[in-house]
Amino acid sequence: MSLALASTVGPSAYWYLTRSTGTMALILLTLSVVLGVIDVGRYTTARMPRFVVDGMHRSVSLLAVVFLVLHIVTAALDSFASIPLIDAIVPFVGSYRPLWLGLGAASLDLMLAVVITSLARRRLGYRSWRAVHWLAYASWPLALLHTLGTGSDVKAGWMIAISGGCLAAVLFAVIVRAAAGWPGQVRLRTTALGLAVFFSGGVALWLPSGPLGAGWAQRSGTPSSLLHHTTKRSRG
């Protein structure tokens, strides 16, 4: 599909591609967090030895990054919202839903730090690599908030189900991770659990009046020039 065609006739392929790759990236990131917790938790069966879990964690993470890159590129190529590439890396500077898009950029920044340090881990040494890797836990909630805030499909039942499923999976993973090694470092673990539960509850409470509520497109910062389009193009 050419760019010109896409801009004149309804939603372009890029718009669909950016939504689908974005959703896939969220699912893969969720899977990566779950696998990461299984990996460090050393859960193993005869059929799933540790080196397999470890390998899967790395592969799924890299695949998530691939989908993320596609998500960003297709978003930039799509002419509807004219989101420049820079908005993907520098948070909150854009004109399209700056806060919610910016959360995605912040999430990407953290993920890039994790990926780059992981690729260079031999040079860095174990301790430095490990310290940066903790940022992965911070990048996930940012990705979810970005999905709910900018996602055009968020009102659709299937999207709510996917988001809810991912949230439940990560919440479960964090609980398992915090519980392993209890009661060592009680304060740290309790804080982590508290944050996770607070975040999950907060999202659940916010959704009805937020992205699922009326007029979200306007409230979230969609430029007014695009607003009259949204009723036709998306349900956000």
Next chain:
Amino acid sequence: MSVSAPPTGLPRLLAGVSGTGALSLARHLEIHGPLPAVERRRAHSALALVNELERSGLRGRGGAAFPAATKVSAVAAARGRAIVVANGCEGEPMSLKDRLLLERVPHLVLDGALVAAHAVEATDVLIAVDESATRAVDAIERAVRERPELGRGGSRVQLATVPSGYVTGQESAVLSFLGGGPAKPMAMSAPIYRCGLKGRPTLVSNVETLAHMALIGRHGGNWFRTLGAHGAPGSTLVTVGGAVAHPGVFEIETGTEVASLVQAAGGATGELQAFLLGGYAGTWVPADVGWQLALSPEGLHEAGAALGAGVVFALPSSACAVSEIAFVARWLSGQSAGQCGPCVYGLDAVATGLDQVRAGAAGEGALGRITRWASLAGGRGACAHPDGAASFIISATHVFAAELADHARRGPCARCAQRHVLPTPAAPARRAA
């Protein structure tokens, strides 16, 4: 090379030591004579020194008994400005010899460090002492002040105090601490003689080894060999403890029999059941075997033992060996630096197992498990602590097999509640003179 008459026989290191207090510089020079002046062509005289060390056959007195000349040559051959570290951090609770040398003949130790520094062309000398050994620290400080020429000769001499502990005196632990890190053994990617403190070639030598070097530097390697056993000649300091009338540090020629040593210590104060040779990283031998053992590497090798840190401990028959062993095993487990899994978990399991045996609460095959855990811990750590503990435990299971089986069947004996004779100091250690 000899400027003053070389001593014949004993004492050598402990010559002139009497009463309390350190030998002054004047007295030290009176007894031993001055150190030969450093020749102008440094490299040549450094090589000459190494040759004398080689000829002497001196082995390290810190426990590993490594040939001193080999170590010194390796450091001398390495690239970079070398450092000499005199290790006086005597972590072994039963050993008092290093402390004694530092307190009474600090100038001999300083001379030795200077000889070593000259042999490896070191620009820095550090004297590492246990921070709780206040008398030793004072003595070295005073001795350094008495010799203002130290530092002018090309080697700077400094005192460094190191935290007390069993493993803190280990070679790499001392270097780790001196380098600003914790006093815990390090996993060395390159050998210390090539890359030690601050990445420089480092010679870490026990203070007794250096004291011998101070005399070899004056009287030569051949003189050193005039005493002692052929394979590992010279004199050596041994701390005698336990059920003897006058426990303390004695200077003997290598190859002396345990019986003579105990006699020198005033004889046994009662019937003995066993000897512990080498300290807590050493080996138990039954008393009847121990009496005739010659204190030299060959003499002890047949009994599967070694002199280690120069410790001979006489365990009286009145003590409960099982209770003693169990208590020390728990202490050894607690002394682990906590860095390596096999040591942390292995020694803990051994200590728990032995305590269960002592209390009669151990299951079937407990001793087999204990021996297996102990032997598995050896060789699987960053330092030799688990190896030493394994030697201590496994030799105990042989020597005290009957007592252990007895306790396993019937539980604690009447002597279990007695005060322990084997020392297990809480850090920081407080030691008697």
Next chain:
Amino acid sequence: MSRLHINWIACEAHGMCAELLPERITLDDWGYPIIDGRPIPAELEAHARRAAEACPTFALALEKARRR
């Protein structure tokens, strides 16, 4: 001929090495590796290298035998 070398301070008993080189590595009661100290023959070299690379803490290394 290469030999396996372990940095015992770095080792955290993840156990991947034993999964990837069972011919030379077994685990003790607490999950720490017991290494068979014999040199690694050519046919196991690739597996040994993979085991060393899989170690998350870089505790396992494959070293070429050096002449001292």
